[in-house]
Amino acid sequence: MDWLKEHPEVRTIRVAAADLNGVPRGKRIPVRFAGKVFSEGTRFPFSVMNLDIWGEDIEDSPLVFATGDCDGLLIPTERGFMPMPWLSAPTALLPIWMFHMDGRPYAGDPRQALARVVDRYKARGLTPVVATELEFFLIDDSGKTLRVPPSPRSGKRRSGGETLSLRALDTFDTFFSALYAACEEMDIPADTAISEAGPGQFEINLMHQGDALKAADDTWLFKMLVKGLARTHGFAASFMAKPYELWAGNGMHTHFSILDAAGDNIFNDGTEKGSDALRHAVAGCLAALPGSTLIFAPHANSYDRLVPNAHAPTSIGWAYENRTAALRIPASGPAARRIEHRVAGGDVNPYLMIAAVLGAALVGIEDEMPADPPIVGNAYAQSLPQLPATWNLAINAFDNCALIPRIFERELIENFLMTKRQEIHYMAELSEEEQTELYLDTV
Known part of the structure; x- marks a missing residue:
């Protein structure tokens, strides 16, 4: 959060994780809610880490309907905030990675695979x-x-x-x-x-x-x-x-x-x-x-x-x-x-x-x-x-x-x-x- 204090011009952040194809998947968040990502993490379905190259669900995947398309917990990596110099408005990127709700690393996250x-x-x-x-x-x-x-x-x-x-x-x-x-x-x-x-x-x-x-x-x-x-x-x-x-x-x-x-x-x-x-x-x-x-x-x-x-x-x-x-x-x-x-x-x-x-x-x-x-x-x-x-x-x-x-x-x-x-x-x-x-x- 210190980085954001040093960059008051930043008004929005992006949180993003890499799916199996390396495509960034995530959310846009107003900067005033950025602290919540650090204190609570953010959530999106486990199935999002397993989309095809078009961004579509995998048919018959157990991550979708069979389990109710349930959420995983995404928390910031040790990288922290960084600027996104290719956007016209000052914006910060926060890399995240996926865990189960009980804190276990999610095996389907490619960054977790490398960490293992x-x-x-x-x-x-x-x-x-x-x-x-x-x-x-x-x-x-x-x-x-x-x-x-x-x-x-x-x-x-x-x-x-x-x-x-x-x-x-x-x-x-x-x-x-x-x-x-x-x-x-x-x-x-x-x-x-x-x-x-x-x-x-x-x-x-x-x-x-x-x-x-x-x-x-x-x-x-x-x-x-x-x-x-x-x-x-x-x-x-x-x-x-x-x-x-x-x-x-x-x-x-x-x-x-x-x-x-x-x-x-x-x-x-x-x-x-x-x-x-x-x-x-x-x-x-x-x-x-x-x-x-x-x-x-x-x-x-x-x-x-x-x-x-x-x-x-x-x-x-x-x-x-x-x-x-x-x-x-x-x-x-x-x-x-x-x-x-x-x-x-x-x-x-x-x-x-x-x-x-x-x-x-x-x-x-x-x-x-x-x-x-x-x-x-x-x-x-x-x-x-x-x-x-x-x-x-x-x-x-x-x-x-x-x-x-x-x-x-x-x-x-x-x-x-x-x-x-x-x-x-x-x-x-x-x-x-x-x-x-x-x-x-x-x-």
Whole structure:
């Protein structure tokens, strides 16, 4: 509440939680009633955390009519208030998460799922250190076809990708300056920005930190900020996996290492190869990849990105300093030895994505799983096990994977399966253009 006292210009607040698709769900509240959220929490139905991508109830879900569509209790996360710089009126956002009325965490809340994984690390005296890299397109969606927005400086449109081009970045300097200022206001640790391979495509890295929940919060909030701020500049920003057929899609790569109780990186053995713990974590991530692909590629459009020779992994393997592999061990000093997980698209729920990565790594460490030898060369050209190539195959793999119940609780698994099966059913009724319109702003 001190933040609100320091910002008397704020007249309304938004309280919001992430549903299974990562879509913010919540309420608008006059600021004079904000204290009630802290003293009593707020309520909305458990089923709201389990809506499909259209925002519709899941048919035959036990969370709806079978239980009277009863309420859960939502209380503020440790994040507290922050500004919403993409709105014209001064407004504060308060992230919340869901519990049962008796105080138990609600298993179907994706943030609670990540907290459960982090608690398992804590029980072993371990702390995961996490960073994310987010790719997105700036898009003019005012016409029948998607295009790069005209440059605010020259009025011209660039027709192709410009990898690591300062000119491309400077074309939208006003937007990026506003974005970095907003990240400062929201305490989102935005680091390097680069232009990527697609037209109007960019990537911003968020700094690594030893609080996986904050890393996921930052990623979720950053997506909300980028999409909202872009609209104030007259164009769209999209994290959908593949908005353009002929260009590479949007990824969301995750870097992670693990510290022991003394603060030492357990992946570091003083060599370039890394420790046994690193290889166990790699093996766990690879073993879980078929089943967790649905987390990393949760939508119909996601599978347009996961195709050979399109800068997204399609096979199950790992390598040192090799971006064609699903898991890459970047070149670094020994103390910074880490794993880069490269499968997820920009359209993921960050809480589920980070939980799946860290949970699989922990299973590998707990079981001391042996890793196959790292690959060398082009992963696309090698005979390797493949990721599920379609949405339907990924749904079945998630349902049948023995490792998924070791990462997520059964209620979340069942809710996610019901959501995706409903979406795949109704998505078949939409044209490609209608799917693009749906995903462009939503994910």
